[in-house]
Amino acid sequence: MKTEAKKANEDLDRLLRQKWMSGTWRLNREERPLDPATTVKPHLWKWADIYDALLQARDRIGIARGSAERRAIRLVNPGMAETEMTSHTMLFAFQLIQAGELAPAHRHTMTAIRFILQGKGGYTNVEGQKMVMEEGDLILTPQWNWHEHAHEGKEPMIWIDGLDVPLIKALQVISFEPYPGTRIPVKDSPHLAPHYGMTRPVASTSEALPRPLHYHWRDTHLSLRHLAEREPHPFDGVALEYVNPLTAGPTLPTLSCWVQMLPPATRTQVHRHTSTTIYHAFYGSGTTVINGEPFHWDKGDTFVVPLWSWHEHANRSATEDAVLFSMNDAPVLKAFGLYREEGQGESHIGL
Template sequence: MSDLEELYAAIDALNLEGGWHRKTPSLWSEPRENFLPMLWRYADVKPILERAGHLVDHRMADRRNLTLRNPVEGNLYATVRTLVGAYQSIKPGEVADAHRHTPNALRIILEGQGTYTVVDGVRVEMRPGDVLLTPSWCWHSHANAGPDECFWVDVLDVPLVHLLEPMFFERHPDRLEQNVVSVAESPIAFRWEASLAALDKATAPTNGMAQREIELGAPALKSTAVHVQRMPAGFVSPRYRTTANAIFTVIEGRGTTRCGNSEMRWAKGDMIAMPAWRTYQHEVDRDTHLVRVSDEPVMRALGLLRDEVAAAV
């Protein structure tokens, strides 16, 4: 090899790359802006789910849901880098068969009475405002035994599992678990009444992003933290960013979240994608409760959790 051209040809032939002439950098000064801050309005989604209830048999895919796909170029599935959110519905009399998978999952109930979930043989009722957990590799099914079509939000760490690659999925051999015990309370179910009572006694988080905040579980799942936030009408948060990716669900209230050039006006049932290291700010019009689901446990375990607070403007 008498010159650089021959040297580079030899490097390329072995699927190598010289660190001194990379085509694209592998290190940069701070996180890049890839995924986009996004808002999905429940008022837009619910009519589609209701229509899907007439056109899409629940057995076609076990779950009748609509996934929140971030429109960043090249993305086919994720809502933010490590998490995916979805809206799901189930009609009276329908049963979603049991399955299990390595991704962790949780659901936040929006409306409807009479639904329940069965997780590893434990049957728990699902009511509006409740947060219910499905830890990795637990059998789970759900059904609607009530009079209402029911709607909820799902958040899973499927994109993280895609990145790490240990994806496993299995359908229950009997379609449903056979030995089921019904309970009124369970460690997998965080009741809305309990969350409200805890918020009454809570203080503001150190980042100032809510008037009061609680964490459900410690954390709720190994990869996923769940925080419930309370903000009164007129509340304006500081400007904040964190290396944790997050998905917000509006349980009640109305307001605006600003992030860069995006201004997202939200209301009950809406979902907000907030990618890592994007500076955002909440301004609240009506008394509000938000549920923030994030990958903080992953970032903390890897020593990668950072945040910054700036003054409100």
């Protein structure tokens, strides 16, 4: 039997609801946890499944303006089936383009990164800057930049597309625009040519600094090799962040990309942080334990470590290096003072 007081409270709640208001006394404890709680689930996708999906899409899906503009397979987090996103802040997808195809130009408020996995002869044009893709390269598409992908080679090209779609969706500022012309003209400026790197032709009169949109694997790999001679980071091994040399900040305002090497038979210590990371095994094989559950990965496998989950990595091979490429949302957390990190000490992975 309801007490008078309880009934009076319910009457008040109903009255407020009718007027599009609500009393804060209705909040329950689950809405005020001590530790951050996430709906993102740890999960691993096998390369064999991703690759098979790409081949099936290659045979069935054509790309053209006005229909499917991209042939890409999204990784859907089991905790976020309704949104079809990989985490609450990020989307990770694999794209395949065949020789002679053109993924038509457009721009959007979502920021994108590409990490190249297979093929030769493909390129991305971002605002007139033509960047020829090679395996292991990282290519950036900052938000609202015109971009298109084309392929002048022979074998299909496959790359990772990483985007901040769910974050931009949550902020309700998604804008998307098809390019008004057919192709983005390549700017004939030697200053923009990526192969000039940190140099410029002496005849150039431009004082603008080249935008850092293309990180070549040959440079990244060399940096990894040099760093491997030093003491590894306790939680991340031999780890590099792709930085923006113009700002000294992270790769992009909403996304940070990393590459890390785990030398043979090494394991990292256990830690957790309020950023979420999506890892792709570029080569090698290892095990990552997330909240006590082991995820065994081999070349091409991809997995997500949700925020505030304890995790540690180990290279399962005694002879081969393992290299992980990853993307995380730490720049967003750091921008608002919400980044937090905790260490737990030695690894528990028994190999």
